[in-house]
Amino acid sequence: MKLDTKQIVGISIGLLGLISPFFFQLEGLSDAGHVALGIFFLAAAYWMLEPFPIYATSVLVIFLQVILLSQQGFLFPESTAQYTPDDYTAFIGTLASPIIILFLGGFVLADAAVKYDLDRNLTRILLSPFGKKPGSIVLGLMVVTALLSAFMSNTATTAMMMTVILPIMARIGKTDPLRIGLALCIPFAANIGGIATPIGTPPNAVVIGALSQQGINIPFGEWMILATPLVVVALLFAWFLLIKMFKPEAESIQIDMSGKFNTSGNAILLYIAFAATVLFWVTESFHGVKSAIIALIPVVFLTLSGVVTKEDIRKLPWEVLWLVAGGISLGISMKSTGLAEWIVGSIEWSAFGTISLLVVFAGVSVLMSNFLSNTVTATLLIPLAVSLATSGVAGEGFNLIIVSLVIGVSASMAMMLPISTPPNAIAMSTGTIQTSNMAKAGVSVGIFGIILVVIYALFYWPFILN
């Protein structure tokens, strides 16, 4: 392991952050709160500056909490007046929390779908009604991308859609702005589509994980009812924007995707598992079986039947699960040590109105996640929002679920730069677009996203939740 200057600086800042709270006596904060603050600083520094991979920081966060803050750790073997230490299983247990199991189910399904080309075949079928006109093709591509990325990883969806649009781009004129529109429509739709379901993208997991710690369960279908109308509007806006910004010159374009559905026994089993799982997920409110329990169905069914093999299991994106678990685990000690409440208490919130608070949370979330991982953004902001809402200092109208949604959804609205999300990076790597193209369109979507999120938070979400 060789470290460059940037890494050394990052590591040092993190370590300084970890020890700094020990040199100050912060009024109103428990001793354990000081330790938790140190861990929070370290995590924030490492997640933001990335001297280590972000999933490595996540396990470090779990480890530090176990050895410093748990009942089995060095510092707080006994309960004190201010702090009742959690058992260490609370921290490591986040690795198997319901939202993680839900994601695991999603991963297994998505993995098998790719293996049997279900994603590509669905794309072929779903695109056919959109005809040949550039405008409607772009819309079709965006709808299909969003739909797939609601159930698969945004990045895998983008990569698959690239194999669809690259041949199209090769056939249209080198100077046709449609090329830029095509290259941008895929990552934008993938980023937005991820918002639609709990398993669409990891920031959603952070929101759901944080809420379940507060004893609030958001059923799969209810999340979709909350999020999908927003996704549709954001998607239409992005489509309209891209078509106007990069007016196509070509009159018609041809998509030639050939192929047919895999009809082997294994593939059929997968289709059944996929359809059944999604059906049970969206109907959670009716039958009451929790989505994390339903998520075990594809895991069990597909491994028993051999559709998903040992090799497939090894290739699952486990690091995403670690990342989310680290975030949830950080939330535990921020709450139990009183740190989150202390941070919230140190700001005069009543000076802000509810609307301006929502705007600030949405804006900060979009801004941060343009530069940082979306999941990290949600992880760092959610504990503050949760304690702000539960402490009641921000006033009656400041609802816990709504502010969490604002943060989670806004984290997915960041698409200004190639580094904003992996789908953006893939689109950029094709060489068809300039960073300035992406920035112009991405800023517009980001600003529209903030407005949209705040409008939904004020009118639509309270209506659904009450």
Next chain:
Amino acid sequence: MDRQIYILVVEDELEVMEALVNDLEQFEEYFPIESANSSEEAKQVVKDIYASGNEIGLVLCDHVMPGQNGVDFLIELQTNNQQHNAKKVLVTGQAGLEDTIQAINNAQLDHYIAKPWTKEQLEQVVTAQLTNYVMDQRYNPMQYMMILDSVRLSEYMRTHKITDH
């Protein structure tokens, strides 16, 4: 990208070498091209490239050359722990059946281009082989989307789960 991936061209006839290097021009920005006019010189070049922390992604090699012939050079390359990853292409008009069998069995030859070649054909082979190389080595495919086979690289990303964070 910290380490450079080189294309090595081994050819004893100067005009042929020039023609090859010319036809490979479009790759130069991403994959620096080194040339050698004998197997002996080529071995020195290979050594230097690896010594400076870089690597060879593709060897385009003539067969009939003074000194060690091309197939024997490729076989030697294949037996080296580090260098055997390089994709190996024979560019020749004169390799007999025996030599070709040798090259396939013992040097894991990746492609055979018969002289005379066309620019289009050469570009196609080089693109395909370097794409294989980048995927075999599990390098980040995004760095090469602009120059190599972007559809295959995208497909690779789809099945190898580059994830959201």
